[in-house]
Amino acid sequence: MKIALKMTGCRNNRYELDRICSWAIQNKVAVVAEEEADFCIINTCTVTHAADRKSRQMVRRTKNNNQPLKTIVFGCAARMRKEVFEQIGEVDVLLPDMEAVIAFLEQELVNECDAPSHKSSKSHKLRSRALTQIQDGCDNFCTFCITVQSRGHSKNRPVNEIVEEIQAHERNGYNEVVLTGINIGAYGAIKTTDYENSALAQLLEMILEKTTITRIRLSSMGPQYFNERLYEILKNPRICRYIHLSIQSGSTSVLERMRRQYTADDVEIVIKRFKKEIPGIAITADVIVGFPGETEEEFAETMHFMECNPLAKMHVFPYSAREGTVAATMKQVSDDEKKKRAKKLQALADKQQCDFIQSQIGKTASTLWRKKIRPEFYEGLTDNYIRVCKKGDATLIRSISEEVLDETMLIF
The missing domain is CATH 2.40.50 (OB fold (Dihydrolipoamide Acetyltransferase, E2P))
Structure with missing residues (x-):
C-alpha cells in the first residue's frame, strides 16, 4: 500500500499528518507523491470560508489529476461540513479525525493480499523541524470562532508523553521542535478560560530538563496566558526568540464583542515587556479587520495600536462569518469595506516586517x-x-x- 499526504490549515493539521506518516513508516507503508499513491489522505480546514473552499478544491484537483487514486478526507472541514463533502463525488472515504484514518489504514493492511511496500518517506526524512502537539481543542467560545465546534473542548497531553515524543525527535536527528496546539497557552488548565492556572511554564521547564533538543519554538498564544514564571522561562537560550500572539484587534471594544479575555492595553504590556527583556525577539500576530460592527473609529484604534506597537510580522484577515457562531448573527461590515481596511493594515504590516528585518542586520x-x-x-x-x-x-x-x-x- 502506498499513501500520499496533503493538507490545508494550521500546524495542528501538519502534526496530524506527521503522526500518520510516522505510523506509515513503522508499518512499512510507503509515503509517496500523489501520482504514485493508492490513497491520498487530505486533512482539511474550516477556519474561514476561504479555507473551506481551498479544502474542497484540493480534494477535487487531487482526484481529477489522479483518477485511479482513492481520496481519504478528514479534519475540521470534513467534520463541520460533512453533508457538503458527502456530496462531492471526488471523496472516496470521509472520516472525522486522525485516529479514524489510522484505523482505516490498519484495516486496509489486513485486507491487502500483497506484502506492504518497504519504501520510506522521503518527505518525512527531509523535514527540518519536528512538531509536537501538547493540547487540542478550546473552551473560550470567541464569538467569531468555530474551533470549539470543530475541535472540541480542551484536552491536555500528559507531560511524560510530550517529553518522550521530543526525545524521539532528538533521536531522529531533529534540532528544533515546535510545540503546537489549538490553545497552547492554556496547557495544564482544566479549561482554556482558566488562564491563571496555565502550566505551560512548568511543561517547558520539564522539556528543558529532560531533553537536549537545541531549539524549542512555541506556536500561537493568546496574550492573557503570560505569567511571571512563563516570562522568565522564555528567556532561556534554547527557546526561540519568537512569539506569535492571537491579538485579533487593537480596539478594546471590538475585543469585547469578540469575547476575548483581554484588552488592547493588556496586549501592549505583553509586547513592550518582551521587547525590553528579550532583545531581537520577533513578535508576530493575527489581526482581523471588518469584524461585525467595527466602526471607522474602532478600525482607526487598531491602526493606531499597530503603529505604536510595531511587529515583526502581521497576518491580516478580513472577517469571515462562520455559520454557528455568534458573530455571524451580528450586523456585518460590507465586503468592500473589509477589503479596504485589510489593504491599509497590510501595507503597515509589510513596512513593519521590513523594518524588523533591517534592524537585525549585523546581529x-x-x-x-x-x-x-x-x-x-x-x-x-x-x-x-x-x-x-x-x-x-x-x-x-x-x-x-x-x-x-x-x-x-x-x-x-
Whole structure:
C-alpha cells in the first residue's frame, strides 16, 4: 500500500499528518507523491470560508489529476461540513479525525493480499523541524470562532508523553521542535478560560530538563496566558526568540464583542515587556479587520495600536462569518469595506516586517538550515523567524549555526 499526504490549515493539521506518516513508516507503508499513491489522505480546514473552499478544491484537483487514486478526507472541514463533502463525488472515504484514518489504514493492511511496500518517506526524512502537539481543542467560545465546534473542548497531553515524543525527535536527528496546539497557552488548565492556572511554564521547564533538543519554538498564544514564571522561562537560550500572539484587534471594544479575555492595553504590556527583556525577539500576530460592527473609529484604534506597537510580522484577515457562531448573527461590515481596511493594515504590516528585518542586520542569530533552494544555496530560519540563505552543501540541512546577518543573506 502506498499513501500520499496533503493538507490545508494550521500546524495542528501538519502534526496530524506527521503522526500518520510516522505510523506509515513503522508499518512499512510507503509515503509517496500523489501520482504514485493508492490513497491520498487530505486533512482539511474550516477556519474561514476561504479555507473551506481551498479544502474542497484540493480534494477535487487531487482526484481529477489522479483518477485511479482513492481520496481519504478528514479534519475540521470534513467534520463541520460533512453533508457538503458527502456530496462531492471526488471523496472516496470521509472520516472525522486522525485516529479514524489510522484505523482505516490498519484495516486496509489486513485486507491487502500483497506484502506492504518497504519504501520510506522521503518527505518525512527531509523535514527540518519536528512538531509536537501538547493540547487540542478550546473552551473560550470567541464569538467569531468555530474551533470549539470543530475541535472540541480542551484536552491536555500528559507531560511524560510530550517529553518522550521530543526525545524521539532528538533521536531522529531533529534540532528544533515546535510545540503546537489549538490553545497552547492554556496547557495544564482544566479549561482554556482558566488562564491563571496555565502550566505551560512548568511543561517547558520539564522539556528543558529532560531533553537536549537545541531549539524549542512555541506556536500561537493568546496574550492573557503570560505569567511571571512563563516570562522568565522564555528567556532561556534554547527557546526561540519568537512569539506569535492571537491579538485579533487593537480596539478594546471590538475585543469585547469578540469575547476575548483581554484588552488592547493588556496586549501592549505583553509586547513592550518582551521587547525590553528579550532583545531581537520577533513578535508576530493575527489581526482581523471588518469584524461585525467595527466602526471607522474602532478600525482607526487598531491602526493606531499597530503603529505604536510595531511587529515583526502581521497576518491580516478580513472577517469571515462562520455559520454557528455568534458573530455571524451580528450586523456585518460590507465586503468592500473589509477589503479596504485589510489593504491599509497590510501595507503597515509589510513596512513593519521590513523594518524588523533591517534592524537585525549585523546581529548574530541561531540559524536552522532547512532545505536547498537553488544549486549550492540553502535556506535557513533564524530563531527569530527571519528567512536567510547561504552557499553550502547537503550536510547543512537540519544543522544549526550562529550567523551574523547581512543583506545578501535575506529572503523576502
